[in-house]
Amino acid sequence: MQWTDDHDRFRQAVRGVLDREVQPHVDEWEAAGIFPGHQLFKALGSAGLFGLEYDPADGGQGADHSYTVILGEELGRVGCGGIPMAISVQTDMATPSLARFGTPELKAAYLAPALRGEMVASIAVTEPDAGSDVAGLRTRAVRDGDEWVINGSKLYITNGTQADWLCLLARTSDEGGSRGMSQIVFPTSTPGFSVSRSLKKLGNRSSDTAELSFVDARVPVANTIGEIGQGFRQQMRQFQNERMIAAYSAVGAMTVALEKTAAYLKERKAFGQPLLANQYLQYSLAELSAEVDMLRHYNYACADAYLRGEDTTRFATIAKLKAGRLHRKVADTCLQFHGGAGYMEETWVSRFFRDGRLLSIGGGADEVMLRVMSVLDGFTA
Amino acid sequence: MNVVVCVKQIPDPANPGKLTSETHTIVRDGKLILDDSDAYGVEMALQLVDAAGGGEVTLVSMAPHSETSGLRTALAMGAAKAILVSDDALAGSDALSTAKVLAAAIKRAEPDLVIAATESTDGYTGTTPVQVAEVLGWPSISFAKKVAVADGTVKVDRQTETGYDSVEVSLPALVTVTAGVVEPRYPSFKGIMAAKGKPVEELKVTDLGLEPGQVGAAGARQEVVSVEPAEARKAGEIVVDEGDGYEKIVAFLEQIKVI
Ligand SMILES: Cc1cc2nc3c(=O)[nH]c(=O)nc-3n(C[C@H](O)[C@H](O)[C@H](O)COP(=O)(O)OP(=O)(O)OC[C@H]3O[C@@H](n4cnc5c(N)ncnc54)[C@H](O)[C@@H]3O)c2cc1C
Ligand SMILES: Cc1cc2nc3c(=O)[nH]c(=O)nc-3n(C[C@H](O)[C@H](O)[C@H](O)COP(=O)(O)OP(=O)(O)OC[C@H]3O[C@@H](n4cnc5c(N)ncnc54)[C@H](O)[C@@H]3O)c2cc1C
Numbered sequence: 001m002q003w004t005d006d007h008d009r010f011r012q013a014v015r016g017v018l019d020r021e022v023q024p025h026v027d028e029w030e031a032a033g034i035f036p037g038h039q040l041f042k043a044l045g046s047a048g049l050f051g052l053e054y055d056p057a058d059g060g061q062g063a064d065h066s067y068t069v070i071l072g073e074e075l076g077r078v079g080c081g082g083i084p085m086a087i088s089v090q091t092d093m094a095t096p097s098l099a100r101f102g103t104p105e106l107k108a109a110y111l112a113p114a115l116r117g118e119m120v121a122s123i124a125v126t127e128p129d130a131g132s133d134v135a136g137l138r139t140r141a142v143r144d145g146d147e148w149v150i151n152g153s154k155l156y157i158t159n160g161t162q163a164d165w166l167c168l169l170a171r172t173s174d175e176g177g178s179r180g181m182s183q184i185v186f187p188t189s190t191p192g193f194s195v196s197r198s199l200k201k202l203g204n205r206s207s208d209t210a211e212l213s214f215v216d217a218r219v220p221v222a223n224t225i226g227e228i229g230q231g232f233r234q235q236m237r238q239f240q241n242e243r244m245i246a247a248y249s250a251v252g253a254m255t256v257a258l259e260k261t262a263a264y265l266k267e268r269k270a271f272g273q274p275l276l277a278n279q280y281l282q283y284s285l286a287e288l289s290a291e292v293d294m295l296r297h298y299n300y301a302c303a304d305a306y307l308r309g310e311d312t313t314r315f316a317t318i319a320k321l322k323a324g325r326l327h328r329k330v331a332d333t334c335l336q337f338h339g340g341a342g343y344m345e346e347t348w349v350s351r352f353f354r355d356g357r358l359l360s361i362g363g364g365a366d367e368v369m370l371r372v373m374s375v376l377d378g379f380t381a
Numbered sequence: 382m383n384v385v386v387c388v389k390q391i392p393d394p395a396n397p398g399k400l401t402s403e404t405h406t407i408v409r410d411g412k413l414i415l416d417d418s419d420a421y422g423v424e425m426a427l428q429l430v431d432a433a434g435g436g437e438v439t440l441v442s443m444a445p446h447s448e449t450s451g452l453r454t455a456l457a458m459g460a461a462k463a464i465l466v467s468d469d470a471l472a473g474s475d476a477l478s479t480a481k482v483l484a485a486a487i488k489r490a491e492p493d494l495v496i497a498a499t500e501s502t503d504g505y506t507g508t509t510p511v512q513v514a515e516v517l518g519w520p521s522i523s524f525a526k527k528v529a530v531a532d533g534t535v536k537v538d539r540q541t542e543t544g545y546d547s548v549e550v551s552l553p554a555l556v557t558v559t560a561g562v563v564e565p566r567y568p569s570f571k572g573i574m575a576a577k578g579k580p581v582e583e584l585k586v587t588d589l590g591l592e593p594g595q596v597g598a599a600g601a602r603q604e605v606v607s608v609e610p611a612e613a614r615k616a617g618e619i620v621v622d623e624g625d626g627y628e629k630i631v632a633f634l635e636q637i638k639v640i
């Protein structure tokens with residue numbers, strides 16, 4: 001990864017925008033269990049943070065993937081996991097397929113407004129009976145003339161209570177398994193659609209998570225993203241973007257957490273000296289810092305491969321797996337070294353501990369990453 | 382309407398600065414960045430030009446080593462072009478010689494209005510802009526918290542200790558703005574890329590019709606004689622409230638003669 005003055009300038013700008021638009025409101029949004037999606041996304045869209053890698057003709061910024069690395073790292077520095085996740089859904093989870101495979105009409109109607117921050121998007125894959133096993137999903141779109149008639153439900157959908165459209169993965173034929181699925185842009189104003197529940201969570205509380213219901217909901221077949229029947233493959237590719245940005249953000253979050261913990265341990269005194277005078281604490285932080293650095297540079301290798309146009313399935317899988325595991329270790333250590341203060345809601349580290357736990361579950365659980373790895377590396381019998 | 386914004390490029394305040402041992406001036410070896418104070422001026426200028434429905438924003442900066450990094454940031458925000466004065470002859474310039482240089486560069490851009498910050502983040506004498514106006518022979522208004530241009534005049538709400546004064550002068554004029562006059566935009570990726578192609582004219586002292594003897598250490602009327610570290614803050618006194626805390630506070634306030 002070759003960092004230039006342009007990258008520095010962009011990083012400063014992203015940090016400035018997030019410091020201004022997100023940081024001051026985090027506590028309020030965490031308490032409210034939701035953030036004002038349309039208001040925040042409008043501000044971030046105007047600042048040019050959305051659609052970094054997409055074609056300017058579609059409302060994108062025309063940057064390369066190295067700028068997504070910066071966006072991810074800077075998002076991680078925000079003092080919570082919820083808002084970065086909500087933003088990443090808009091930038092790297094719900095929109096990559098539409099940008100890649102969408103028709104010009106579909107992109108003009110849904111992608112461009114999302115990139116301007118006028119529309120909030122969700123990615124709707126997981127169902128009550130299908131999470132890790134995406135091929136097991138049941139939501140069905142049956143063709144009736146020029147329309148899909150959709151029935152089913154989706155669960156744990158980020159931004160789900162306030163989304164204007166969903167990138168919906170549904171079954172469009174009876175082939176079964178991973179075949180016969182399509183990605184469809186589903187406007188939430190469609191009759192037959194409803195938000196069944198808003199879910200309370202362990203962490204990422206500022207981000208709304210919903211269960212969604214579809215009863216005879218009709219959308220044009222023209223809303224299909226890419227080819228009918230290619231939805232599973234397209235979604236697997238979209239997952240790579242999701243996993244990459246998750247790993248990039250984790251590095252930003254862990255770096256700040258170690259800095260903040262060290263600062264606290266310098267101030268806090270016990271046994272007549274700052275806690276950080278204990279070599280045990282120093283070395284623990286040093287070792288974690290080393291591991292974060294390894295992930296950071298692994299991320300850069302992943303980004304470089306992506307920039308070269310290579311398939312980054314293996315890179316993204318490993319980065320996401322290791323990010324989740326390392327985040328758990330870092331959060332546990334930072335909390336431990338804060339003592340009782342760390343256990344209190346009012347201390348940042350308790351939120352960091354709760355929020356980070358998702359990384360090993362969302363976007364494919366650790367075990368699903370290991371499953372992919374086993375297949376890729378031939379550890380199967 | 383054409384606006385010039387004076388932008389100073391300074392060592393990154395995030396890194397602890399150093400002074401040279403002989404001249405006690407700031408070491409400017411590393412990369413210089415846009416002084417945050419000047420981001421307000423750039424934003425103000427962009428908004429004024431926008432409101433006027435035409436014209437452009439030109440940046441003027443004096444900095445060592447042909448430094449353009451801070452200028453590129455301001456160009457990425459939307460300024461159209463820049464004039465940079467960089468010359469070894471400028472080493473050791475004081476605020477007045479800086480003002481002479483800036484004034485000469487500003488004249489080339491023939492602006493209707495010049496905007497600068499009230500004071501810079503590193504040198505913060507807060508004296509350069511008014512000297513620029515004096516050299517140009519133009520009126521100046523400092524401490525602007527609100528700026529509007531109409532019919533050949535600039536109207537300013539000028540921050541005072543008790544409130545603000547409404548001041549109006551005819552153009553061309555110079556205005557210094559405070560932080561908070563407007564909210565500076567952050568450059569987008571597109572802005573950053575566009576800035577790479579925007580013209581930066583680099584000039585030497587002689588290009589401005591100035592003599593090297595008028596500027597730099599040779600022309601300086603100021604010399605930094607010595608630099609002493611500021612006195613360390615003394616630890617505060619902690620008053621423990623044993624039911625008589627208010628009496629102790631009152632006694633303290635009486636002692637320092639505020640009541
Ligand atoms: C806060 C939050 C936000 C989310 N946002 C979205 C969203 O916006 N859109 C969306 O579509 N989904 C979203 N999800 C869903 C998320 O992607 C799924 O929860 C995740 O993929 C796991 O699926 P599951 O919950 O059904 O777990 P299950 O599939 O029931 O798996 C449970 C556990 O079993 C283990 N396991 C699973 N498979 C294997 C295996 N093959 N071998 C060994 N062990 C295995 C793992 O430990 C796993 O955690 C979100 C989830 C959360 C918690
Ligand atoms: C001892 C000494 C040595 C110096 N050596 C050098 C040198 O080697 N090379 C060199 O280039 N300069 C040099 N300078 C000039 C110095 O960097 C300042 O530009 C000048 O002294 C103004 O001081 P200030 O920061 O207090 O400005 P202030 O009066 O506090 O600045 C107010 C505003 O005026 C504008 N402004 C001020 N300075 C500049 C500038 N340089 N360019 C554009 N706008 C400006 C900005 O808008 C700024 O916010 C030197 C100054 C001193 C005192």
